[in-house]
Amino acid sequence: MRRLTTLTTIHRRQPPAIIGFILALVLVSCVQTNLLHKAVAGSQIIVSSSIEPNTFNPQLMEQGVGILSLLYEGLIRENGRGKIEPALARSWDISEDQKRIIFTLRKGLKWSDGEPLTADDVVFTYKDIYTNAAIPSYAKDFLQIGKTRSFPTIKKLDNWRVEFTLPEPFAPFLRTTKLEILPAHILRSSIIKKDSAGRPLFLSIWGTDTPPNQIVSNGAYKLESYVPGERITFRKNSYYWRKDGQSHTQPYIDRIVQSTVSNNDTALIQFRSGSLDFIDVNPNYFSLLKREEKQGEFTIYNGGSQTGTTAMMFNLNTGRRNGQPLIDPIKSRWFNTVEFRQAVAHSINRPRMLNNLFAGVGALQNSPIAVQSPYYLSQEAGLPVYDYNLKKAKALLLKAGFRYNNQGQLSDVDGNRVRFTLTANVGNKVLQNMAPLIQEDLSQIGIQVDLNLIAVGLVVDKLTNRLDWDCQILDGFPMTIEPNEAVNIWSTVGNWHFFNRQPQAGQKPITGQQVADWEQKIADLYIQGAAANEAQRQQIYAETQRLSQEYLPFIYLVNSLSMVSVRNRIQGVKHSALQGTFWNVYELKTNPRSSTS
Numbered sequence: 037m038r039r040l041t042t043l044t045t046i047h048r049r050q051p052p053a054i055i056g057f058i059l060a061l062v063l064v065s066c067v068q069t070n071l072l073h074k075a076v077a078g079s080q081i082i083v084s085s086s087i088e089p090n091t092f093n094p095q096l097m098e099q100g101v102g103i104l105s106l107l108y109e110g111l112i113r114e115n116g117r118g119k120i121e122p123a124l125a126r127s128w129d130i131s132e133d134q135k136r137i138i139f140t141l142r143k144g145l146k147w148s149d150g151e152p153l154t155a156d157d158v159v160f161t162y163k164d165i166y167t168n169a170a171i172p173s174y175a176k177d178f179l180q181i182g183k184t185r186s187f188p189t190i191k192k193l194d195n196w197r198v199e200f201t202l203p204e205p206f207a208p209f210l211r212t213t214k215l216e217i218l219p220a221h222i223l224r225s226s227i228i229k230k231d232s233a234g235r236p237l238f239l240s241i242w243g244t245d246t247p248p249n250q251i252v253s254n255g256a257y258k259l260e261s262y263v264p265g266e267r268i269t270f271r272k273n274s275y276y277w278r279k280d281g282q283s284h285t286q287p288y289i290d291r292i293v294q295s296t297v298s299n300n301d302t303a304l305i306q307f308r309s310g311s312l313d314f315i316d317v318n319p320n321y322f323s324l325l326k327r328e329e330k331q332g333e334f335t336i337y338n339g340g341s342q343t344g345t346t347a348m349m350f351n352l353n354t355g356r357r358n359g360q361p362l363i364d365p366i367k368s369r370w371f372n373t374v375e376f377r378q379a380v381a382h383s384i385n386r387p388r389m390l391n392n393l394f395a396g397v398g399a400l401q402n403s404p405i406a407v408q409s410p411y412y413l414s415q416e417a418g419l420p421v422y423d424y425n426l427k428k429a430k431a432l433l434l435k436a437g438f439r440y441n442n443q444g445q446l447s448d449v450d451g452n453r454v455r456f457t458l459t460a461n462v463g464n465k466v467l468q469n470m471a472p473l474i475q476e477d478l479s480q481i482g483i484q485v486d487l488n489l490i491a492v493g494l495v496v497d498k499l500t501n502r503l504d505w506d507c508q509i510l511d512g513f514p515m516t517i518e519p520n521e522a523v524n525i526w527s528t529v530g531n532w533h534f535f536n537r538q539p540q541a542g543q544k545p546i547t548g549q550q551v552a553d554w555e556q557k558i559a560d561l562y563i564q565g566a567a568a569n570e571a572q573r574q575q576i577y578a579e580t581q582r583l584s585q586e587y588l589p590f591i592y593l594v595n596s597l598s599m600v601s602v603r604n605r606i607q608g609v610k611h612s613a614l615q616g617t618f619w620n621v622y623e624l625k626t627n628p629r630s631s632t633s
Contacts, residue, residue, distance in 0.1 A: 078290030078291060079288070079289045079290050079291070079625075079626040080289065080290060080291035080292065080293060080626075081289055081291075081292055081293070081313045081314070081603075081606055081624070081626065082292075082293045082294075082295060082311065082312055082313050082314075083292065083293070083294050083295070083312065083313065083314045084294065084295045084296070084297040084303045084306065084312055084314075084315070085100070085102065085294050085295075085296065085297070086296070086297060086298050086300060086303075086463050086464075086492075087099050087100050087463075087492060088100055088244075088264065088265070088268075088296055089101075089103060089244060089268075090244070090493070090496075091242060091243050091244060092242045092243070092244060092246060092251050092259065092262075093238075093241060093242040093243070094107075094108060094216050094218065095165060095166075095171065095173045095174065095175065095218075096172070096239065098496050098500060099492065099493065099496060102616075103268065103270075103294065104216060105255070105616075105618065105619070105621075106255055106256060106257040106270050106292065106618070106621060107251075107253040107254075107255045107257060107258065107259065107270070108216035108217070108218075108253055108254055108255045109123045109124050109216070109217065109254055109255050110123055110124065110213055110214040110215045110216055110217055111123060111124050111125040111128075111139050111141075111158070111213040111214070111217070112125060112128075112210065112211070112213050112214050113214055114211070114214060114614070114615060114619075115615070115619065115620075116610050116611075116612030116614060116615045116619050116620065117612070117614065118408070118517050118614045118615070120210060120211060123214070124141055124142060124145060124153070124158075124217055124254065124277075125139040125140060125141055125142070125213075126140055126141065126142045127139075127140045128140065128210070130210070133205070134202075134205040134206075134207075135201060135202045135203075135204065135205060136199065136200070136201050136202070137199070137200045137202075137209065137210065138193065138197055138198070138199045138200075139158070139197065139198050139199075139200075139213070140196055140197050141153075141154070141155060141158070141196045141197070141198075142277055143196060144277070145254070145277055146254075146275035146277075147219050147221075147222075147252050147253070147254055147275065148252050148253045148254065148258040148273045148274075148275055149222075149252050150275055151219070151221055151252075153217070153219075153254055154195045154196070155192045155193070155194065155195055155196060155197060155198045156192065156195075156220050157217055157218070157219060157220045157221075158190070158192075158198045158217055159190050159191070159192050159198060160218070160220035160223075160224060161215075161216070161217050161218045161220075162179075162188075162190045162200075163190055164220075164224070164227050165218060165223070165227070165238070166179055166187075166215065167179060167187040168227070168236075169541070170235065170236050170541065171227075171236060171238060171239065171541065172531075172540045172541040172542055172543075174524070174531055175215050176531075177523055177524035177527055177530045177531055177532075178208075178212045178215070178520070178521070178523060178524065179212065180527075181202060181203050181204060181206045181209075181566070181567075182203055182204050182206075182563060182566075182567065183560075183563055184203065186203040188200045188201060188202045188203070188206075188209070189201045200213075204567055205567050206566050206567060207520070207565075207566055207567070207568070207573065208518055208520035208521070208566055211518055211520075211521070212520075217254060219252045219254075222250075222252050223238060223241065225237075226238040226241045235542070239542070244262065244264065248260055248261055248262060253273060254273075254276075255273065255276065256272065256273060256276050256278070256286065256287045256621055256622045257270035257271065257272055257273055257287070257292060257621075258270065258271055258272075258273045259271075260291070265296055266295070266296055267293055267294060267295045267296055268293075268294045268296075269291065269292070269293050269294075270291065270292040270293075270294070271290065271291055272287050272289065272290050272291070276622070278622050280623075286622040286623065287621055287622040287623075287624065288622075288623075288624065288625045288626075289621075289624055289625065289626055292621075295312070298463065300463070300464070300465055301465070303315055304321065307334075307601065308325075308328065308332065310332075313602065313603040313605075313606060314600060314601070314602050314603070314606075314617065315600065315601050316599070316600055317336055317599035317600055317601055318466070318596075319394045319395040319396070319397035319398065319596055319597070319599075320393070320394070320395050322336070322395065322397065322599065323395075325601055329601075333603065333604045333605070334601045334602060334603050334604055335601070335602055335604055335609075336599055336600070336601050337599065337600050337601075337602065337609060337611035337617070338597055338598070338599050338611075339597075339598035339599070339600070339611045339612050339613035339614075340408070340597065340598060340613045341398075341399065341406070341407055341408065341595055341597060341598070341613055342398075342512075342595050342596055342597065342598045342613055343406045343408070343514065343515050343516070343517070343598075343613055343614055344511070344512030344513060344514050344515065344595075345401040345512075345513055345515055345592055345593065345594070345595040346389075346401075346466065346467075346470065346509065346510070346511050346512075346513065346592075346593040346594050346595070347401075347509070347510055347513040347590045347591065347592050347593060348380075348384070348474065348507065348508070348509045348590070348591040348593060349507065349508055349510075349534060349535045349589060349590045349591065350371040350377060350380075350506070350507050350535065351363050351368075351371060351503070351505050351506055351507065351508075351535065351536075352368075352371055352372055352535045352536045352552070352555075352589065353368075353503055353535075353536050353537065353546075353549060354368055354372070354548060354549055354550045355503075355546035355547060355548050355549035356546060356547050356548045357503070357544055357545070357546045357547075358544070362503050362504050362546065363504070363506065366448070366450075366452050367456055367506060369448070370448060370454060370456075371456075371506075371507075372552075373436050374586075374587055374588070375432040375433065375435055375436035376432075376433065376436060376438075377587070377588040377591070378422065378429075378432050378588060379428075379429040379430070379432040379433045379436075379481065380429070380478065380483075380591065381422035381588055381591045382422050382423065382424065382425045382426070382428045382429035382432070383424075383426060383429040383477050383478055383480060383481045384424070384474060384477050384478075384591065384593070385424045385473070385477050386400050386424060386593055386594055387400070387424060388424075388473065389470060389473060389593060389594050390594050392469075392473070393466060393469050393470060393473075393594070394594055394596050397596060397597055397599075398594055398595055398596035398597055399594070399595055400593075400594060400595075401515070401592040401593060401594060401595040402415065402419055402420075402421050402422075402585065402592055403419055403515070403581050403584075403585070403592070404515055404516075404522060404525070404580075404581065404584055404590065404592070405515055405516060405517075405519055405522075405577065405581060406515040406516060406517055408517055408613075408614065409515075409516065409517045409518070409519070410574075411519050411573065411574060411577040411578070412581075413577075413578045413581040413582070417578070418578070418582060419581055419582065419585055420582060420585040420586055421585070422585075422591075426480055426481060429481045430481055433446060433481065437449040438454065440482055444482050445482045445484075446481065446482030446483050453484065454482065454483045454484070455483070455484040455485075455486065456483075456485065456486070456506040456507055457485075457486045457487075457488050457505070457506045457507065458471055458474060458475065458485050458486070458487055458488065458506070458507045458508075458509065459488045459489075459490060459495065459498065459505050459506070459507065459508050459509075460487075460488075460489055460490075460495070460508065460509045460510075461489075461490070461491070461492045461495050461510075461511070462489035462490055462491060462492075463491065463492055464492075464511050466511045467489075467509055467510075467511050468489060470509060470593070471487050471489065471509060472487065474509065475487060485507075495508070499534050499537070500531075500537075500540075501543060503537055503539075503546070508534070509593075513590070513592075515595075517614065519562065519565060519573075519577045519580070520562065520565065520566050522562075523562050523566070526558050526559055526562050526580070527559050527562065528551050528555060528556060528559045535589040535590070536549070536551065536552075536555065536589075552587070554583055554586070554587045555587075555589070557583060558580050558583050558584060561576050561577075561579055561580045561583075562580065564576055565577055565580070597613075598611070598612075598613035600617050602617065605626050605627045606624055606625070606626055607624065607625045607626070607627065608620065608623045608624045608625055609624065610623075
């Protein structure tokens with residue numbers, strides 16, 4: 037289940053330090069250290085994030101979604117190995133025809149305000165929010181089943197049992213029920229009541245200016261305070277259901293502080309100074325931290341290959357909004373030429389990226405499915421791979437009708453100079469360093485690339501609303517274990533179908549949008565794969581990987597290892613590339629020195 041975690045998680049991969057900024061960063065660090073190191077009652081840990089949430093409404097959150105794992109749970113959850121475990125539901129029964137599932141909730145569940153959590157909340161969440169046509173819920177993509185994109189029906193059997201009925205067998209459904217359950221007693225009225233435009237008030241509820249005590253959760257923590265530009269504080273939820281083997285309530289840590297650190301270099305400095313308890317380890321400063329590991333009293337954990345990679349994509353949308361094309365039609369013709377995309381893939385020197393930006397710690401990525409997945413297709417098994425080969429790149433461009441002048445500049449068949457803008461998040465130093473390399477690489481095949489490094493909020497706006505970008509690179513672009521968890525990327529109407537995105541609920545319509553045959557084929561295969569048996573799924577998802585690599589809606593770049601540094605005073609860490617560092621936050625403890633941060 038993926039959203040814009042590439043831009044939002046509280047445990048992102050951090051870039052190398054830039055020496056020229058050290059003095060300024062130390063000054064910032066001192067200010068934040070004084071702020072965060074005040075004595076507090078009980079235990080706490082301090083993490084950092086460069087991203088703040090755009091809202092505290094889980095279904096409308098596009099930035100900062102990493103905090104939701106602290107605040108909410110679903111019927112099931114996934115552990116650090118990706119295995120399904122009971123969560124709010126203690127058990128479930130699946131019918132022989134695989135079309136009916138009955139979940140039995142734990143007795144005595146409560147919301148963070150002390151109100152009972154029952155089957156009514158589950159029915160409300162799925163029926164009134166997730167499948168509500170008036171709400172642009174990210175969950176819709178994962179719940180639409182089959183070619184008809186029908187939703188499962190849900191009904192309450194009693195206070196503790198709910199029954200889902202599926203229109204057809206749907207292999208990923210059980211895993212889908214990790215979606216957050218939301219409080220009916222708080223939110224129901226916002227679904228019923230409408231604003232002056234006839235839209236549910238739900239679309240404006242729980243904004244970032246909402247008093248924290250009005251935001252009700254069911255997870256290990258609840259929101260305690262939010263100071264924009266400074267920090268978000270979470271206090272343990274005294275009504276959380278978990279207890280350990282000795283019947284002690286969990287979580288053990290009283291408070292989690294997420295400090296807003298806009299510059300990633302500052303985060304490294306703060307961690308080294310002791311004012312942060314956690315940091316992602318970029319390969320470029322792995323050696324530095326490894327040398328300081330013992331003296332700094334922290335441990336570096338290696339969780340294996342990341343499930344979020346770096347990727348590049350062109351805007352293939354041919355649509356028009358308010359009578360104006362989203363993309364210059366001349367550029368659009370280039371971008372929609374498959375040989376053009378293949379030539380670009382051959383011209384990017386990914387081995388140089390791996391060595392220069394990732395210190396050789398990682399691997400070249402070629403598939404939209406994670407290497408840990410049983411559905412992963414290797415190069416040996418037939419996955420197309422694009423090696424660094426300028427000769428092949430130029431031959432593909434000539435084949436497609438492009439031409440070179442005497443200066444080696446590339447033009448199209450009509451004489452238009454091939455030039456486009458590459459956009460990336462300015463706050464992500466991996467992307468900052470990667471963009472000029474891509475610019476230099478493409479100049480070798482005569483393409484002029486203009487760089488547009490902008491704030492993450494503008495990146496999100498372009499991807500999800502304005503749709504007016506040429507080319508993007510993203511860091512942490514998700515690869516999945518269960519392929520259907522990327523259905524929102526591959527469905528032609530999916531919320532994450534960025535390369536040819538349709539407007540979502542409430543957005544301005546566009547006209548003239550076209551869907552390519554290969555694009556529809558991949559979408560259809562994802563529908564088939566969700567309903568197929570295991571052997572058929574292997575074949576179906578192998579074909580989706582072959583198609584995605586042949587037609588290249590995404591050019592996958594480099595995938596690093598998932599490494600983090602955590603203070604030794606934090607005990608119980610089980611870092612996982614699949615689920616991150618805090619997937620078992622309820623089990624984490626601090627030693628006696630943690631009474632102050």
